[in-house]
Amino acid sequence: MSTQGTTPRLHPSGSGLPADVLVELRGIVGDQYVLSLDGDVEPFSRDATPLFRARPDAVVLPGTTEEVSAVLTLASRRGIPVTPRGAGSNLAAATIPEHGGIVLVLTRMNRVLEVSEGELLAVVQAGTTTVTLAEAAAAKGLLYAPDPGSRTVSTVAGNVAMCAGGLRGLKYGVTRNYVLGLEVVLPTGEVMRTGGRLWKDVAGYDLTRLLTGSEGTLAVITEITVGLLPMPATAMTGLAYFDHLSDAGRAVARIIAEGTLPATLEFLDNRCVNAVEDYAQLGLDREAGALLLFGDDGGEEMVASSLQRMADVCTAVGARGVTLAQDIAGSEALLTARRCSLPALARLAPITMLEDVTVPRPRLAEMVETIDAIATKHSVTCATFGHAGDGNLHPTIVFDPDDGDARHRAEAAFDEIFHAAMALGGTITGEHGVGAAKRPWLAARLGPVQMALLQRIKTAFDPAGILNPGKLGS
Amino acid sequence: MSTQGTTPRLHPSGSGLPADVLVELRGIVGDQYVLSLDGDVEPFSRDATPLFRARPDAVVLPGTTEEVSAVLTLASRRGIPVTPRGAGSNLAAATIPEHGGIVLVLTRMNRVLEVSEGELLAVVQAGTTTVTLAEAAAAKGLLYAPDPGSRTVSTVAGNVAMCAGGLRGLKYGVTRNYVLGLEVVLPTGEVMRTGGRLWKDVAGYDLTRLLTGSEGTLAVITEITVGLLPMPATAMTGLAYFDHLSDAGRAVARIIAEGTLPATLEFLDNRCVNAVEDYAQLGLDREAGALLLFGDDGGEEMVASSLQRMADVCTAVGARGVTLAQDIAGSEALLTARRCSLPALARLAPITMLEDVTVPRPRLAEMVETIDAIATKHSVTCATFGHAGDGNLHPTIVFDPDDGDARHRAEAAFDEIFHAAMALGGTITGEHGVGAAKRPWLAARLGPVQMALLQRIKTAFDPAGILNPGKLGS
Numbered sequence: 001m002s003t004q005g006t007t008p009r010l011h012p013s014g015s016g017l018p019a020d021v022l023v024e025l026r027g028i029v030g031d032q033y034v035l036s037l038d039g040d041v042e043p044f045s046r047d048a049t050p051l052f053r054a055r056p057d058a059v060v061l062p063g064t065t066e067e068v069s070a071v072l073t074l075a076s077r078r079g080i081p082v083t084p085r086g087a088g089s090n091l092a093a094a095t096i097p098e099h100g101g102i103v104l105v106l107t108r109m110n111r112v113l114e115v116s117e118g119e120l121l122a123v124v125q126a127g128t129t130t131v132t133l134a135e136a137a138a139a140k141g142l143l144y145a146p147d148p149g150s151r152t153v154s155t156v157a158g159n160v161a162m163c164a165g166g167l168r169g170l171k172y173g174v175t176r177n178y179v180l181g182l183e184v185v186l187p188t189g190e191v192m193r194t195g196g197r198l199w200k201d202v203a204g205y206d207l208t209r210l211l212t213g214s215e216g217t218l219a220v221i222t223e224i225t226v227g228l229l230p231m232p233a234t235a236m237t238g239l240a241y242f243d244h245l246s247d248a249g250r251a252v253a254r255i256i257a258e259g260t261l262p263a264t265l266e267f268l269d270n271r272c273v274n275a276v277e278d279y280a281q282l283g284l285d286r287e288a289g290a291l292l293l294f295g296d297d298g299g300e301e302m303v304a305s306s307l308q309r310m311a312d313v314c315t316a317v318g319a320r321g322v323t324l325a326q327d328i329a330g331s332e333a334l335l336t337a338r339r340c341s342l343p344a345l346a347r348l349a350p351i352t353m354l355e356d357v358t359v360p361r362p363r364l365a366e367m368v369e370t371i372d373a374i375a376t377k378h379s380v381t382c383a384t385f386g387h388a389g390d391g392n393l394h395p396t397i398v399f400d401p402d403d404g405d406a407r408h409r410a411e412a413a414f415d416e417i418f419h420a421a422m423a424l425g426g427t428i429t430g431e432h433g434v435g436a437a438k439r440p441w442l443a444a445r446l447g448p449v450q451m452a453l454l455q456r457i458k459t460a461f462d463p464a465g466i467l468n469p470g471k472l473g474s
Numbered sequence: 475m476s477t478q479g480t481t482p483r484l485h486p487s488g489s490g491l492p493a494d495v496l497v498e499l500r501g502i503v504g505d506q507y508v509l510s511l512d513g514d515v516e517p518f519s520r521d522a523t524p525l526f527r528a529r530p531d532a533v534v535l536p537g538t539t540e541e542v543s544a545v546l547t548l549a550s551r552r553g554i555p556v557t558p559r560g561a562g563s564n565l566a567a568a569t570i571p572e573h574g575g576i577v578l579v580l581t582r583m584n585r586v587l588e589v590s591e592g593e594l595l596a597v598v599q600a601g602t603t604t605v606t607l608a609e610a611a612a613a614k615g616l617l618y619a620p621d622p623g624s625r626t627v628s629t630v631a632g633n634v635a636m637c638a639g640g641l642r643g644l645k646y647g648v649t650r651n652y653v654l655g656l657e658v659v660l661p662t663g664e665v666m667r668t669g670g671r672l673w674k675d676v677a678g679y680d681l682t683r684l685l686t687g688s689e690g691t692l693a694v695i696t697e698i699t700v701g702l703l704p705m706p707a708t709a710m711t712g713l714a715y716f717d718h719l720s721d722a723g724r725a726v727a728r729i730i731a732e733g734t735l736p737a738t739l740e741f742l743d744n745r746c747v748n749a750v751e752d753y754a755q756l757g758l759d760r761e762a763g764a765l766l767l768f769g770d771d772g773g774e775e776m777v778a779s780s781l782q783r784m785a786d787v788c789t790a791v792g793a794r795g796v797t798l799a800q801d802i803a804g805s806e807a808l809l810t811a812r813r814c815s816l817p818a819l820a821r822l823a824p825i826t827m828l829e830d831v832t833v834p835r836p837r838l839a840e841m842v843e844t845i846d847a848i849a850t851k852h853s854v855t856c857a858t859f860g861h862a863g864d865g866n867l868h869p870t871i872v873f874d875p876d877d878g879d880a881r882h883r884a885e886a887a888f889d890e891i892f893h894a895a896m897a898l899g900g901t902i903t904g905e906h907g908v909g910a911a912k913r914p915w916l917a918a919r920l921g922p923v924q925m926a927l928l929q930r931i932k933t934a935f936d937p938a939g940i941l942n943p944g945k946l947g948s
Binding site: 117118119120141162163165169170173174176177186190191192193194196197198199200201202203204205206207209210212213214218229230231233253256257258259260261299301302305358359360361362387390391392425426427428429430431432433434438442445446447449450453454456457459460461472473 | 591592593594615636637639643644647648650651660664665666667668670671672673674675676677678679680681683684686687688692703704705707727730731732733734735773775776779832833834835836861864865866899900901902903904905906907908912916919920921923924927928930931933934935946947
């Protein structure tokens with residue numbers, strides 16, 4: 001994992017942007033929305049990914065689509081790299097401006113423009129936070145289904161750019177399943193609308209989905225139309241402990257084989273359970289090899305019977321203990337164990353590297369065992385939690401950067417973990433994205449034919465290569 | 475609507491393919507799988523779209539991905555157009571070989587390679603029919619959710635190439651929601667795999683979704699991995715008659731506002747009801763302004779309560795009559811009314827032009843009224859049915875081609891209908907595709923910036939322009 005861009009900048013490096021460019025940028029968005037001093041731009045030199053950092057020459061905060069267009073037109077003309085960014089909560093170093101230039105921050109464009117009950121959709125500006133969208137929908141009795149872990153801070157455009165996942169993926173799918181239409185600005189400054197307000201629309205190539213997950217390398221997203229669902233009447237959660245993670249894996253397989261795709265099937269391994277217990281004193285079973293959270297939503301009777309069925313399966317495969325929440329507050333309490341996994345692990349050492357491999361669901365327990373063996377081999381502290389229903393694991397290695405070669409051992413362990421996931425028919429990233437962090441493994445995942453095609457698609461959108469250079473397709 | 479390609483062929487026209495190309499093609503796939511005589515290629519000069527026809531120079535039926543690759547390599551080298559084709563059931567003239575050359579028919583590659591209960595997926599070859607996939611899944615207790623009307627003959631690769639929809643779109647989405655991975659052959663002959671066996675995988679641009687709906691213009695699909703769902707325990711249907719289509723529209727709005735996204739919400743207008751009754755003598759209410767079919771699937775209790783709730787809504791908005799099927803056989807009988815709409819209308823006149831506009835759901839009744847007014851203005855016989863839950867309408871004009879300017883009146887009516895749908899925030903095609911049939915309206919739907927981008931994406935995949943030339947992005 002390299003932590004800095006090594007390829008040459010597109011514009012003269014070192015001294016920042018030419019003075020006339022700064023003047024022009026200030027003319028477009030207003031003086032106060034162009035930052036170029038060290039202290040001002042420093043927060044935009046990193047995102048939520050540890051170890052990655054690169055200083056932008058300027059940070060620009062546009063207020064309208066027209067301003068985004070004007071900034072991109074200028075950047076295109078002058079060959080200045082532009083890295084679009086929302087909240088910077090991504091975990092793949094996807095918004096690190098490795099080539100300097102402009103970080104284009106969309107957080108000022110944060111209005112919910114519309115929530116339509118009749119059409120089951122919402123229209124929001126790029127910088128709207130995920131939770132703001134979800135709450136605006138909920139206020140009209142509607143559900144915005146994707147729920148990435150960073151939802152309280154992440155922006156909707158960021159979710160779309162990364163195709164964010166979340167805890168409800170098994171039943172509801174991920175961000176891509178809910179994007180109906182986009183307004184984007186191409187690197188040339190041209191404004192384009194894709195899709196629209198319809199769930200069914202096959203006029204033209206599916207640019208809406210191509211842009212979803214394109215990590216800011218093809219266009220800057222300025223407005224999003226998302227599909228909503230009727231709000232489920234209720235949602236409940238249960239919890240089971242198992243001696244071994246393989247038992248939890250068998251429970252997941254049996255639950256799905258019995259015909260249920262529940263909203264939630266999350267697991268924590270033993271190390272994770274203990275870290276959470278140290279952190280939050282929830283009274284978790286520290287001896288358990290695995291904790292499985294299961295939950296469902298819908299009508300009250302359906303949810304009650306779904307939860308009971310899942311509890312029965314857990315008991316049948318030999319769970320050490322099973323708890324069903326009695327009410328919504330109880331459900332939230334159970335979910336706390338999962339939600340505080342990351343902060344709990346982050347307390348263990350200064351650096352927390354959270355990864356995101358996915359394997360076919362039946363290989364989940366095998367993958368966790370492999371991760372544990374790799375961690376032992378490289379003498380790293382690794383805990384794993386994740387979305388058991390999706391086969392999506394978040395192995396997390398914590399270390400002290402001052403501890404000799406700890407970082408190199410962590411990187412070596414992840415390298416083996418990524419290759420092990422691919423060998424099991426899995427992928428290097430299920431929901432966090434590639435960014436700069438996973439770039440070294442992308443070619444191994446996609447192969448040379450697809451890598452070359454990615455570059456050609458990138459060129460079709462961004463012939464000058466100004467958008468988030470160094471990332472996907474660059 | 476033009477019925478013939480008018481742009482120049484890529485290869486010398488008139489006399490078919492050079493003799494050495496035919497020899498080479500026979501060497502690749504075997505003598506019996508290269509057709510070039512008039513009588514043999516004639517069935518491949520048209521698909522299910524009336525009025526469109528163009529003779530291919532040769533029809534090639536490969537048996538393996540390697541053969542597809544060899545054919546494309548040859549076609550690339552010699553600049554020969556290649557139009558991929560499955561069953562030819564599409565309704566957009568998307569497989570008409572307007573530039574001659576080779577029609578590449580994938581129907582020999584028709585094996586179900588795998589159905590995995592643990593992973594909830596199936597892997598099939600391109601030419602597998604949709605119903606074969608659905609039955610292979612059902613045999614293991616799994617549901618392949620997309621159900622295009624042509625499912626008994628359509629191929630899975632054809633469904634993917636067109637992003638086919640169907641009757642269950644409201645609850646289950648369309649083909650794109652179920653494609654997990656593809657094996658495709660690029661026009662250069664290079665074989666590429668996109669996606670894989672995972673519901674969550676964000677490594678690289680979403681080429682799986684970009685290829686879905688690309689109408690054979692970017693690559694030839696040879697193998698598809700689709701996601702499956704647990705089979706619902708039961709599925710039931712009800713039927714309601716209304717005086718006016720606007721009442722049916724209000725029922726649909728109320729059903730969804732009450733928090734249900736049912737599996738089925740289909741409508742027939744009065745003309746359609748009468749055509750079906752003439753055809754099948756089902757005892758339908760000929761006086762009804764609209765017939766609404768509503769159905770749901772899932773657990774028995776949930777389905778029973780969902781059906782009753784929908785029936786109650788229909789009664790509350792003033793339905794003339796409501797019938798609930800008592801069992802699965804009764805449900806099938808009710809669905810017959812919808813399923814035989816097209817054959818019933820096709821009996822009315824020699825030519826049946828079935829269209830496919832989508833509007834925002836609340837505008838459905840308004841759109842049907844607009845269609846009726848346009849039909850009256852142009853003196854054409856038009857009946858409309860479709861997916862009320864999706865806002866997806868199939869206005870169908872029937873006429874006798876020997877009846878003077880009937881065809882021109884039909885074309886003029888459709889031109890107005892497409893523009894009216896777009897004016898309501900809708901689209902020119904919800905699920906049938908663009909092909910040659912909708913090409914004249916694509917630029918009006920997408921605008922010049924997106925049209926230019928489509929062409930650049932096409933070039934990124936197919937620089938020589940040999941794949942289905944004249945269609946999307948060409």
